[in-house]
Amino acid sequence: MTQRREFLKFLAASPLLTNYSAFAQEVEQTLAQRLTDPSEVINVFEMEAIARERIPPAHLGYLTTGVDSDLTLRANRAGFSRFQIKPRRLVDVSQTDTTVNVLGSEASSPIFLCPVGSQGAYHADAELGTARAAAAKGHHMVLSTQSSTSVEAVAEARGAPIWHQLYPTNRWEYTVAMLQRAEAAGCTSVCLTIDLPGGRNTETSAVLAREDTRICASCHTGQGKPMFEGLDMRGVGLFDSAMTWAVISRMKEVTDMNIVIKGVEVAADAALAVQFGADAIWVSNHGGRATETGRGTIECLPEIVAAVNGRIPIIVDGGFRRGADIYKALAMGASAVGIGRPYCFGLGAFGQAGVERVLDLLNRELLITMRGSGTPTIDSIGPDYVHDAGYRVPRGKLGMELL
DSSP, X not given: OHHHHHHHHHHHHOHHHHHHHHHHHHHHHHHHHHOXXXXXXXXXXXXXXXXXHHSOHHHHHHHHOOSTTSHHHHXXXXXXXXEEXXXXXXXXXXXXXXXXXXXXXXXXSSEEEOOOSOGGGTOTTHHHHHXXXXXXXXXXXXXXXXXXXXXXXXXXXXXXXXXXXXXXXXXXXXXXXXXXXXXXXXXXXXXXXXXXXXXXXXXHHHHHHTTOOSOOGGGSOGGGSGGGTTSOXXXXXXXXXXXXXXXXXXXXXXXXXXXXXXXXXXXXXXHHHHXXXXXXXXXXXXXXXXXXXXXXXXXXXXXXXXXXXXXXXXXXXXXXXXXXXXXXXXXXXXXXXXXXXXXXXXXXXXXXXXXXXXXXXXXXXXXXXXXXHTOOBSTTOOGGGEEEOSSOOOOOEESEEOO
16 A cells, blocks of 8 residues: 555656646647637537636536536546447448437437526527527437527527427426427427436535626526516426426326436336336436436446336436447437537537537547447447446546547
8 A cells, every 4th residue: 555655646746747737738728719610629628628718607617517526427427438339340331320210309310419508608699509500410409498598499490399308396387387388389398307306516516606706697597587488486496396206197188298207317217207108218417417426327327228128218418528428328228318518518619610510529429439330320239339347447537538
């Protein structure tokens, strides 16, 4: 133990590591000045570095942090190292196809745009920029209850049916009103968020908010969100602590939209979701912003896939930053993969053009992985192409994440 401690001290004092760390930090701090066109950005991590320079501190804190000590937030990334890709060779991959159809929603890619609230906090293009980017690239989009822009305007900008994410209020008549409005706007599925039954402890976000001297109370008043127009939201919580699985049947009584249960992390809940009539399951821990479990969603996925056994589609989000990450989830049984922070980094950095660039980058990486693994179509990607090591494999990190 003493020898190991001395070795770590030696590494910490190493001029090589010290100089590289300083160099990497300088590079990240100047990216926003050096890269002025989204086409110059080569990966999601560079886009994040640019966005961090351009998004106000409080809004950046809301976007990038988790709960408690951010353990689950970090686990969402670390969990991918547990799984390795098993490529096959001498397969004809000259013709590739990434199209998917989930609950009747067709898309050019299995990469879905997750619901992220208050996108006007990151760029003036807001959700309309995101919707137009999704339309330009043929991606499916899910709109947040807390959207800065009305569901009607976003659906029009997307030019195709979108899905609506629903926070269940503690007043059922308000929940019904939002369901009916989303359906009237053309939404074909509703994603019921179930992972916030009693609030959350966002310490790191609060720390960053202290650094923001702007007055932006209008960003955070629920009364001002378009989805709440005509509803008196004073004293109304965007969660229902008394909600049970019976909510699925109650929702089916008032809407014809598909019901997706968002926030499932264990097999037992996946089985109950199927039992009570859910049309799809969304494996999610709210981007590490719900319960501090310390468990990444990619690590939750295998047991949920086993419990569902192909009966309904499974979507997963949380920590996806590479095309290889997306490939692993598809190989493990996901029907689609959601991204939230990555496209918001693009939005914050360059508006609509930044969102389009993020989608291009991830799709390019996914296609490279598909060809390199001998799987020319989404349907050809299966469990034989991924290995579970059973533990997280340590990764190197020198200033920014390595491959």
